[in-house]
Amino acid sequence: MTSDFASLAQTLADQLVAWRRYFHRHPELAFQEERTAGIVAGHLAQLGLEVQTGVGRTGVVGILEGAQPGPTALLRFDMDALPIHEETGLPFASQTPGKMHACGHDGHSAIGLGVATLLAGQQEHLAGRVKFLFQPAEEIGQGARAMIEAGALLDPAPDVMFGLHLWSLMPLGQAVVKAGSLWAAADRFALEIIGHGSHGAMPHQGIDAIAVAAFAIAQLQTIISRDRDPLQPAVLTIGAIHGGDAFNVLAERVQMEGTLRTFDLATRATILARMDGLLAGLCAAYGAAYRLTWRDFTPPVINDPRATAHLRAAAAAVLGAEAVADGPMMMVAEDVSEFLNRTPGSFFVLGAMPDRRARSETGPSGEAGGGARSETGPSGEAGGGATAPAEPHHSPRFDIDERALPLGAAILAHATYTWLLHSPTQQPT
Numbered sequence: 001m002t003s004d005f006a007s008l009a010q011t012l013a014d015q016l017v018a019w020r021r022y023f024h025r026h027p028e029l030a031f032q033e034e035r036t037a038g039i040v041a042g043h044l045a046q047l048g049l050e051v052q053t054g055v056g057r058t059g060v061v062g063i064l065e066g067a068q069p070g071p072t073a074l075l076r077f078d079m080d081a082l083p084i085h086e087e088t089g090l091p092f093a094s095q096t097p098g099k100m101h102a103c104g105h106d107g108h109s110a111i112g113l114g115v116a117t118l119l120a121g122q123q124e125h126l127a128g129r130v131k132f133l134f135q136p137a138e139e140i141g142q143g144a145r146a147m148i149e150a151g152a153l154l155d156p157a158p159d160v161m162f163g164l165h166l167w168s169l170m171p172l173g174q175a176v177v178k179a180g181s182l183w184a185a186a187d188r189f190a191l192e193i194i195g196h197g198s199h200g201a202m203p204h205q206g207i208d209a210i211a212v213a214a215f216a217i218a219q220l221q222t223i224i225s226r227d228r229d230p231l232q233p234a235v236l237t238i239g240a241i242h243g244g245d246a247f248n249v250l251a252e253r254v255q256m257e258g259t260l261r262t263f264d265l266a267t268r269a270t271i272l273a274r275m276d277g278l279l280a281g282l283c284a285a286y287g288a289a290y291r292l293t294w295r296d297f298t299p300p301v302i303n304d305p306r307a308t309a310h311l312r313a314a315a316a317a318v319l320g321a322e323a324v325a326d327g328p329m330m331m332v333a334e335d336v337s338e339f340l341n342r343t344p345g346s347f348f349v350l351g352a353m354p355d356r357r358a359r360s361e362t363g364p365s366g367e368a369g370g371g372a373r374s375e376t377g378p379s380g381e382a383g384g385g386a387t388a389p390a391e392p393h394h395s396p397r398f399d400i401d402e403r404a405l406p407l408g409a410a411i412l413a414h415a416t417y418t419w420l421l422h423s424p425t426q427q428p429t
Contacts, residue, residue, distance in 0.1 A: 005414045006414075026096065040079070044113075047116055050063040055151075059135055060132075070127030071419075073416045074131045075162055075163065081106075102393065109134060112132060122417060166400050170351035171353050175350050177315050181329055183301035183347075184263050189292060193254045194288060195250065200247070224271075241255070303340065318414060332393075
């Protein structure tokens with residue numbers, strides 16, 4: 001039965017593309033995914049699943065009961081878009097100015113509906129049950145916690161979980177399935193430097209918050225170069241800075257926002273402590289003050305070895321063993337880690353690099369000609385003959401190759417079906 005999932009998923013290709021393009025035309029930001037959730041809940045109900053809506057505000061949970069006793073598998077798919085104005089020029093581009101699916105979540109939602117369709121078609125052979133989670137607000141790192149607090153991991157509690165992320169910088173038909181650390185922990189912080197305003201021609205009468213902020217930005221990077229174990233990856237980025245109101249006035253306040261990315265929690269604790277110490281000393285030296293506020297924390301994505309070995313076998317069955325790689329780690333973050341911290345499981349990355357030479361702008365299935373698999377290596381470095389570099393995630397020109405959709409659906413259906421069938425935990429939870 002499982003050997004057919006790849007071919008069965010291809011029969012759904014047109015429908016997968018239609019779902020993806022509908023979601024793409026109608027992007028919804030974090031905790032606003034009402035339309036998307038409605039489409040998802042409606043299809044799950046049509047398949048005969050037990051459906052719960054409004055979980056964690058706009059999340060959807062669907063439970064597919066197998067005909068045979070067995071454990072519970074959890075599959076998670078995110079739904080939210082980004083506050084980005086789309087510049088792709090695609091015929092199915094966002095119809096909402098300033099909002100765009102620029103990270104592939106439209107594809108994830110379509111894949112989730114595809115997996116539900118495939119497994120519902122095998123319900124009489126299915127052991128245990130599958131719990132589908134369609135999650136809001138991944139982009140702001142709050143949706144997973146909201147669903148967990150709403151009871152999404154209860155009644156029944158899952159024994160294993162699987163998930164995926166489409167990746168525009170990795171060739172179609174390749175996957176990264178890695179045990180252990182895959183993606184980083186992410187902290188978000190706000191930093192305010194407080195000085196004393198004065199006339200720009202008389203700086204000695206004030207404390208220039210902009211000057212202190214400039215020193216702070218430069219000095220904070222010394223924590224990464226001098227206080228961190230060089231064998232432990234870490235990134236500290238100031239992504240936004242705002243200060244001053246006039247060309248001839250010393251700014252009294254400067255606000256900054258940034259992110260810290262780490263894999264090791266001890267390294268994270270060291271950097272957090274050093275940031276406070278460095279800012280305290282710097283501001284004291286210049287007579288300024290500061291406020292450092294940590295706003296959100298997303299744990300690192302750490303995959304269970306046993307679940308990952310199983311998922312790797314499923315990916316190899318669909319893509320071929322040579323197309324499945326073990327790495328590398330990446331500094332991006334994903335709040336699927338909240339689920340993986342509570343349930344053993346595995347989250348993988350599936351190549352979806354657009355083939356710009358072969359993309360069909362009008363065909364409903366999005367099918368394209370050959371040659372999409374060899375333009376780059378598995379890490380996304382360009383090889384010979386590439387016509388144009390793929391756009392990274394969160395770019396206003398981001399796109400995916402829609403031929404990845406049935407591949408993702410087949411891998412997850414295969415992994416879930418075989419885990420439930422062969423897991424030693426063959427009792428209902």
